[in-house]
Amino acid sequence: MSDEPPIAxxxxxxxxxxxxxxxxxxxxxxxxxxxVAALWGLLGATLxxxxxxxxxxxxxxxxxxxxxxxxxxxxxxxxxxPEISYRHASYRVDDTAIEIRRGVFWRNVINVPRSRVQHLDxxxxxxxxxxxxxxxxxxxxxxxxxxxxxGGLDHxxxxxxxxHLLPTGRTSSDAV
Amino acid sequence: MTPSERRLHxxxxxxxxxxxxxxxxVPGLFLLLGVRSSGAARGPFGFLPANWDAWAMWFLIPITxxxxxxxxxxxxxxxxxxxxIRSGLLFRNERHIPYDRIQNxxxxxxxxxxxLGMTDVQIETASGQRAEATISVVPLAVLDEMRRxxxxxxxxxxxxxxxxxxxxxxxxxxxxxxxxxTDSVAPQSxxxxxxxxxxxxxxxxxxxxIQNKGLLPxxxxxxxxxxxxxxxxxxxxxxxxxFFSGGALRQLAEAFMNRALESWQVTGALATMLGALVLVxxxxxxxxxxxxxxxxxxxxxxxxxxxxxxLTRVATTIPLRRIQTLTIQQGLLQRLTGRASVxxxxxxxxxxxxxxxxxRFGEGSDSDGGDRRWLAPIVRETDAPALAxxxxxxxxxxxxxxxxxHPRAFRRAVKPAQLxxxxxxxxxxxxxxxxxxxxxxxxxxxxxxxxxxxxAHAAWAETDEIVxxxxxxxxxxxxxxxTAKIQAVTLLESPFDRRALMxxxxxxxxxxxxxxxxxDIPYLSREVADDLYRRLTARAASxxxxx
Numbered sequence: 001m002s003d004e005p006p007i008a009x010x011x012x013x014x015x016x017x018x019x020x021x022x023x024x025x026x027x028x029x030x031x032x033x034x035x036v037a038a039l040w041g042l043l044g045a046t047l048x049x050x051x052x053x054x055x056x057x058x059x060x061x062x063x064x065x066x067x068x069x070x071x072x073x074x075x076x077x078x079x080x081x082p083e084i085s086y087r088h089a090s091y092r093v094d095d096t097a098i099e100i101r102r103g104v105f106w107r108n109v110i111n112v113p114r115s116r117v118q119h120l121d122x123x124x125x126x127x128x129x130x131x132x133x134x135x136x137x138x139x140x141x142x143x144x145x146x147x148x149x150x151g152g153l154d155h156x157x158x159x160x161x162x163x164h165l166l167p168t169g170r171t172s173s174d175a176v
Numbered sequence: 177m178t179p180s181e182r183r184l185h186x187x188x189x190x191x192x193x194x195x196x197x198x199x200x201x202v203p204g205l206f207l208l209l210g211v212r213s214s215g216a217a218r219g220p221f222g223f224l225p226a227n228w229d230a231w232a233m234w235f236l237i238p239i240t241x242x243x244x245x246x247x248x249x250x251x252x253x254x255x256x257x258x259x260x261i262r263s264g265l266l267f268r269n270e271r272h273i274p275y276d277r278i279q280n281x282x283x284x285x286x287x288x289x290x291x292l293g294m295t296d297v298q299i300e301t302a303s304g305q306r307a308e309a310t311i312s313v314v315p316l317a318v319l320d321e322m323r324r325x326x327x328x329x330x331x332x333x334x335x336x337x338x339x340x341x342x343x344x345x346x347x348x349x350x351x352x353x354x355x356x357x358t359d360s361v362a363p364q365s366x367x368x369x370x371x372x373x374x375x376x377x378x379x380x381x382x383x384x385x386i387q388n389k390g391l392l393p394x395x396x397x398x399x400x401x402x403x404x405x406x407x408x409x410x411x412x413x414x415x416x417x418x419f420f421s422g423g424a425l426r427q428l429a430e431a432f433m434n435r436a437l438e439s440w441q442v443t444g445a446l447a448t449m450l451g452a453l454v455l456v457x458x459x460x461x462x463x464x465x466x467x468x469x470x471x472x473x474x475x476x477x478x479x480x481x482x483x484x485x486x487l488t489r490v491a492t493t494i495p496l497r498r499i500q501t502l503t504i505q506q507g508l509l510q511r512l513t514g515r516a517s518v519x520x521x522x523x524x525x526x527x528x529x530x531x532x533x534x535x536r537f538g539e540g541s542d543s544d545g546g547d548r549r550w551l552a553p554i555v556r557e558t559d560a561p562a563l564a565x566x567x568x569x570x571x572x573x574x575x576x577x578x579x580x581x582h583p584r585a586f587r588r589a590v591k592p593a594q595l596x597x598x599x600x601x602x603x604x605x606x607x608x609x610x611x612x613x614x615x616x617x618x619x620x621x622x623x624x625x626x627x628x629x630x631x632a633h634a635a636w637a638e639t640d641e642i643v644x645x646x647x648x649x650x651x652x653x654x655x656x657x658x659t660a661k662i663q664a665v666t667l668l669e670s671p672f673d674r675r676a677l678m679x680x681x682x683x684x685x686x687x688x689x690x691x692x693x694x695x696d697i698p699y700l701s702r703e704v705a706d707d708l709y710r711r712l713t714a715r716a717a718s719x720x721x722x723x
Contacts, residue, residue: 096717113717142663
């Protein structure tokens with residue numbers, strides 16, 4: 001560990017670039033599920049119209065472009081959005097606090113002082129594991145931010161940040 | 177049983193039986209009514225067995241068994257630094273609560289408790305919405321011992337002794353509510369107890385009027401319902417169809433215009449309405465007095481104590497250093513009468529219930545929050561800052577230098593508000609109700625005016641120890657947060673903010689259940705917001721958080 005650069009460097013770091021691939025994968029899965037479900041619905045509606053002597057052709061001709069539009073939008077979103085949101089996300093750890101920046105349209109910067117950290121988790125879902133990523137979850141005593149999540153970190157790095165932020169030398173005065 | 181182990185008082189069996197019976201009271205009433213209305217031969221509602229009352233007795237057996245088991249299995253003991261509570265027969269449960277995690281200890285005593293010298297004890301930690309443990313029915317001495325042990329350990333840290341004196345036997349409260357049974361607990365040590373606020377009955381009457389501002393819309397709504405004949409059926413059954421059939425007011429007015437109605441009839445109708453209002457107001461007054469009679473706020477060492485209630489007596493203890501936020505609030509009626517209310521939030525859980533019904537002396541349902549504690553449900557507005565100052569020494573609303581929002585805040589705020597308010601109009605046109613458009617300028621004007629007022633009143637202030645935010649227009653609030661209690665600071669920027677070069681700073685604290693009671697400062701210029709954010713985060717990081 002000693003040869004690695006310190007965690008608390010006070011510099012804004014971008015997330016791990018692999019998070020783009022991860023979010024593209026997740027986006028793709030969502031896109032496929034929605035597209036299949038919508039296609040199922042469209043074909044079902046057309047069939048029902050056929051059976052009931054309804055305007056089957058109209059249903060299909062109106063439904064198909066909508067299906068293409070929705071699927072195309074989702075596919076574009078799955079492809080492009082991870083990159084865009086990656087550009088707008090960063091974090092900074094120093095001796096006193098961790099600061100997380102996020103958001104493309106609605107931007108926010110959240111700062112959690114180290115002394116307010118109650119406990120920390122590093123979680124790794126199945127897809128994250130595939131890319132060697134982890135999510136750092138910071139628990140505070142706050143209300144809105146009782147849980148602050150920072151996803152898209154290299155798993156080993158997430159563990160190191162956790163070590164750094166862990167409440168140290170608790171005195172009796174700051175007990176919960 | 178180890179010597180320090182405590183049990184419930186045997187009378188707790190009776191109390192829990194009583195509680196269960198109360199729960200059955202409403203269905204029971206229905207049953208009784210059912211007996212009356214249907215043929216006796218076939219039993220109530222015609223489908224229950226004829227000897228249903230005998231069958232109902234069977235319910236008592238499991239209830240009693242549960243109560244007895246609860247009594248037999250409950251154990252509580254004090255270990256070095258924690259309270260251990262064991263309960264349960266099949267599912268054993270042992271709960272360890274360290275003393276320094278205990279936020280508040282509340283005592284809740286109904287009339288029966290007080291007759292028997294008993295109390296319910298609620299132990300609150302920061303664990304969330306509900307009380308960590310509720311100990312039903314123990315002698316007062318147990319509460320006394322618990323306060324001594326829990327707060328005694330804590331008092332050593334702050335260097336003053338808060339143990340010993342029972343808040344239920346405060347000298348100040350005795351004059352107003354004779355509490356014979358508290359004499360059984362002898363005050364053991366005298367520490368500086370200072371009554372900060374006492375609320376006389378006259379003020380409670382005023383409070384009931386202030387809380388009743390919800391009465392007017394209800395009365396108006398009822399009136400409308402009468403007008404449109406919705407309640408006609410109800411009126412018919414009450415034999416009131418003469419006066420109160422659909423469109424009663426309209427008919428009344430018409431008749432009056434045509435001189436077809438004697439003036440005594442008009443007077444009678446108006447008197448009836450007035451009488452109803454007076455009746456509701458009286459009921460509300462009785463209710464407020466029952467809950468808050470003899471309200472005393474006391475500072476005892478490092479603890480705040482509130483003590484109130486006519487029948488069910490509630491005593492709460494809030495350690496001063498556990499106050500997360502403090503809010504002074506003034507609604508319209510409060511401003512007109514020169515009153516305000518002061519409340520604090522702690523991280524401790526739950527509302528303070530009084531044997532079955534929860535006590536929330538809020539301002540009507542919209543502002544009721546479980547976690548909030550009123551230090552003063554009503555206080556003169558001139559005294560409110562001093563009261564807040566004595567509770568939160570860092571916070572003096574009179575001395576703060578208030579900073580206004582961004583000069584262009586009104587322009588930034590009014591556009592989205594007006595856009596939102598316009599949504600109904602296209603819908604109305606689409607529904608072919610174009611007459612709604614008459615309201616168009618009124619709505620726009622009102623939104624602009626109220627936004628202007630809100631922006632003009634909003635302001636923020638900071639010192640090294642606190643950050644405060646003033647907001648609202650009709651209902652005005654000042655909320656203060658100690659920097660040592662800040663959990664996280666957020667800097668936000670919406671696309672609209674970005675166009676206007678503005679940002680918003682939001683402070684998160686523990687127990688901030690009520691959104692309106694937060695420090696959440698919108699419409700700041702970028703530079704001001706960034707600086708404030710940096711200062712707050714630096715100050716928060718340099719302080720140790722103590723619950």
